[in-house]
Amino acid sequence: MFTEAEGKSLLSAFGIDTPQGVEVEVGQELPDHLREPLVVKAISATLVHKSDAGGVRVGVTRAEIDEVAAQMRESLAAAGHELEGLLVEEMIPAGHEIIVGAVRAPGLGWTVMVGLGGILVEVFEDVAFGLAPLNESQILDMLHELRGMKVLEGARGGIKADIPALVSLISNLAGPEGLLASLPEDVQEIDLNPIIVSDTRAVAVDARFVVNRTAVEASGSAAAGARTEVGDFTPLFHPRRIAVLGASGKRPNMANRFIQNMIANGFDGTIVPVNPTTAVIEGLPAIASLAELTEPIDYAFVALPGARVADALRAGAGKVRFAQVVSSGFGEVEEGIELEAALVATVREAGIRLIGPNCLGTHASAGKLSFVPQAPLTPGTTAVVSQSGGLSVDILRVGASSGIDFHSVVSIGNSADVSAAELVASHLANDEVQVIGLYLESLSIAREVLDVLENSETRKPVVLLAGGRTAEGSRAATSHTGALAGNHRLWPAIARQAGMTLVDSLAEFATALHALSTLDLSVATNGREAVLFGNGGGASVLGADALDRQGVGTSPLPDSVIAALESLELPPGNGFHNPIDVPAGTLAVKNGAVAGDILKTVLAGSSPALLISHLNVGIIQRNLGATHGDVTGNIIDSIAEARDASAPGTHQLLVLKTDGSAETGEMIEAYAKRARAIGIPVFPAFEDAALAARAVLEQSRATHTGANGTEGR
Numbered sequence: 001m002f003t004e005a006e007g008k009s010l011l012s013a014f015g016i017d018t019p020q021g022v023e024v025e026v027g028q029e030l031p032d033h034l035r036e037p038l039v040v041k042a043i044s045a046t047l048v049h050k051s052d053a054g055g056v057r058v059g060v061t062r063a064e065i066d067e068v069a070a071q072m073r074e075s076l077a078a079a080g081h082e083l084e085g086l087l088v089e090e091m092i093p094a095g096h097e098i099i100v101g102a103v104r105a106p107g108l109g110w111t112v113m114v115g116l117g118g119i120l121v122e123v124f125e126d127v128a129f130g131l132a133p134l135n136e137s138q139i140l141d142m143l144h145e146l147r148g149m150k151v152l153e154g155a156r157g158g159i160k161a162d163i164p165a166l167v168s169l170i171s172n173l174a175g176p177e178g179l180l181a182s183l184p185e186d187v188q189e190i191d192l193n194p195i196i197v198s199d200t201r202a203v204a205v206d207a208r209f210v211v212n213r214t215a216v217e218a219s220g221s222a223a224a225g226a227r228t229e230v231g232d233f234t235p236l237f238h239p240r241r242i243a244v245l246g247a248s249g250k251r252p253n254m255a256n257r258f259i260q261n262m263i264a265n266g267f268d269g270t271i272v273p274v275n276p277t278t279a280v281i282e283g284l285p286a287i288a289s290l291a292e293l294t295e296p297i298d299y300a301f302v303a304l305p306g307a308r309v310a311d312a313l314r315a316g317a318g319k320v321r322f323a324q325v326v327s328s329g330f331g332e333v334e335e336g337i338e339l340e341a342a343l344v345a346t347v348r349e350a351g352i353r354l355i356g357p358n359c360l361g362t363h364a365s366a367g368k369l370s371f372v373p374q375a376p377l378t379p380g381t382t383a384v385v386s387q388s389g390g391l392s393v394d395i396l397r398v399g400a401s402s403g404i405d406f407h408s409v410v411s412i413g414n415s416a417d418v419s420a421a422e423l424v425a426s427h428l429a430n431d432e433v434q435v436i437g438l439y440l441e442s443l444s445i446a447r448e449v450l451d452v453l454e455n456s457e458t459r460k461p462v463v464l465l466a467g468g469r470t471a472e473g474s475r476a477a478t479s480h481t482g483a484l485a486g487n488h489r490l491w492p493a494i495a496r497q498a499g500m501t502l503v504d505s506l507a508e509f510a511t512a513l514h515a516l517s518t519l520d521l522s523v524a525t526n527g528r529e530a531v532l533f534g535n536g537g538g539a540s541v542l543g544a545d546a547l548d549r550q551g552v553g554t555s556p557l558p559d560s561v562i563a564a565l566e567s568l569e570l571p572p573g574n575g576f577h578n579p580i581d582v583p584a585g586t587l588a589v590k591n592g593a594v595a596g597d598i599l600k601t602v603l604a605g606s607s608p609a610l611l612i613s614h615l616n617v618g619i620i621q622r623n624l625g626a627t628h629g630d631v632t633g634n635i636i637d638s639i640a641e642a643r644d645a646s647a648p649g650t651h652q653l654l655v656l657k658t659d660g661s662a663e664t665g666e667m668i669e670a671y672a673k674r675a676r677a678i679g680i681p682v683f684p685a686f687e688d689a690a691l692a693a694r695a696v697l698e699q700s701r702a703t704h705t706g707a708n709g710t711e712g713r
């Protein structure tokens with residue numbers, strides 16, 4: 001550890017406010033410029049938590065220094081420490097106690113924490129994390145994530161903290177030109193705890209710097225071999241010639257099934273099986289080796305034993321653009337690390353881009369390329385990158401049933417060459433892709449994606465499903481920051497900073513992607529409020545609750561709008577304040593087209609970010625269908641008409657509820673398809689619509705302001 005005086009000298013050099021103080025030997029006279037009252041702190045090479053060992057005294061006068069030093073010597077000795085000197089500082093007036101810290105993590109760099117400080121950080125753990133470098137907008141986002149932010153803003157007559165001073169302090173520590181960027185690699189952890197924030201300044205009154213050479217060596221080895229280049233992925237998503245290595249002429253295996261899938265998909269390019277002992281596989285002429293290729297291959301599907309992969313691909317040097325190695329036994333297991341390193345060296349020398357190994361394949365709808373049978377091949381604008389192969393299958397199946405048309409799904413496995421970050425950069429530059437989904441299990445890979453998103457001039461909606469979001473912190477951490485930096489905090493920090501929407505399950509992943517791929521997000525939303533419209537008062541209350549849990553408000557409509565709705569002379573029993581509750585009798589007016597009158601009136605006098613309609617399809621059609629025809633369909637058309645007739649800025653979502661019957665289920669399937677065709681995403685329950693609403697608001701903000709708070713491009 002640095003001594004506290006050394007640490008504070010560093011802080012001062014980078015413009016971070018610290019108390020006036022001096023480091024002295026016991027018995028040494030204090031300089032005249034220090035003003036009472038004073039704070040006295042013990043200096044000891046083995047002392048980490050000074051307060052626990054009686055190593056801090058506040059409100060001390062000059063006359064009391066010697067007595068305090070004697071008491072500290074005795075107290076430290078009882079705890080196994082030796083008093084080597086004193087740090088004597090001017091006492092900073094009372095204010096809010098804040099902790100700001102940083103811990104260096106392999107693959108992530110500096111992770112920065114801010115929270116309520118002093119002992120409160122241990123009791124409440126009210127903290128937020130970000131990854132350096134941080135700009136001031138990102139720092140403010142971190143502060144606003146704290147539950148205690150209201151206290152800093154002067155809740156109930158308290159001291160209103162100098163937030164600009166606190167932001168400036170954190171920026172001087174963690175900004176692009178801050179202290180963290182200048183520290184040597186052996187500095188691993190920092191705690192500034194507490195920082196006293198008054199109404200006029202923010203002062204770091206305690207500082208701890210932890211040095212660890214072993215961690216430097218570990219982090220250096222972990223980062224070796226990273227590749228961040230961005231290539232042309234067109235041949236991967238629109239392949240014309242595909243080679244398949246590993247298919248058998250005797251015992252069909254996954255490589256054979258891959259060929260069968262491609263034929264069933266209607267792939268009209270060339271498929272070239274590669275097998276040294278069989279002349280014909282799945283009815284197609286085979287070659288013995290990639291060396292026999294007479295024309296370049298866009299994509300090679302490789303399902304060979306791991307030990308044979310490198311040699312097989314070496315034979316295709318200069319003839320294969322992308323090779324997806326689905327084989328396992330590489331870097332995911334300790335004994336395969338050297339095998340993976342040799343494979344990477346081989347493909348780089350051969351000019352082949354490697355996807356995987358230890359993955360499942362690539363799905364590209366327009367290219368009719370897929371690793372699943374009966375693949376959903378309607379070309380769409382949603383591209384997914386997944387570290388998990390098995391989950392990639394689920395993403396395709398669940399996503400298609402949720403109404404998502406995929407551009408692509410790429411299973412990257414160990415991502416030994418082609419990385420998630422490189423694919424994200426490619427998707428950002430590809431006009432065919434409008435929405436990006438990520439399933440990631442590695443924080444270091446997520447950090448690479450963060451860097452791509454922060455540095456890109458193009459913004460597109462991104463949804464992140466993260467695996468391994470455990471609450472386990474670092475048991476070996478010396479600082480509060482290190483102990484609190486569990487994955488469950490770092491994943492949300494990366495998502496917030498990158499402008500990604502973080503979800504908790506595959507169902508939520510599909511829900512968010514469906515909403516974002518259906519709506520026109522080039523239209524910025526109006527604020528964060530929603531209006532609910534539909535039949536069923538209790539259902540509306542539950543809908544408002546679901547939205548509130550996702551941070552979406554449902555404030556009452558303006559009195560002028562309510563008056564305008566009442567002037568429509570609708571049948572009795574309506575509620576117009578928000579939620580807007582209408583009975584079946586009202587929905588029957590104009591055979592359902594009255595919904596357009598209601599929604600046009602709402603949008604003419606208010607500007608919600610979202611308008612969520614909910615319809616109990618079974619009740620509506622059972623009660624009204626025989627006499628009023630296709631009421632539900634007319635309502636859906638009216639929702640779209642109201643959207644198109646209003647000023648931009650309000651996105652329409654639709655909840656179609658079932659009564660559980662097969663007949664209603666069939667109707668809902670048809671209505672959902674009808675709504676999606678006119679740009680209205682459809683959900684089975686309020687909870688799904690509320691999650692989608694959060695995703696739409698977050699991604700609208702990220703798209704139009706940039707993840708780092710700057711104006712979107």
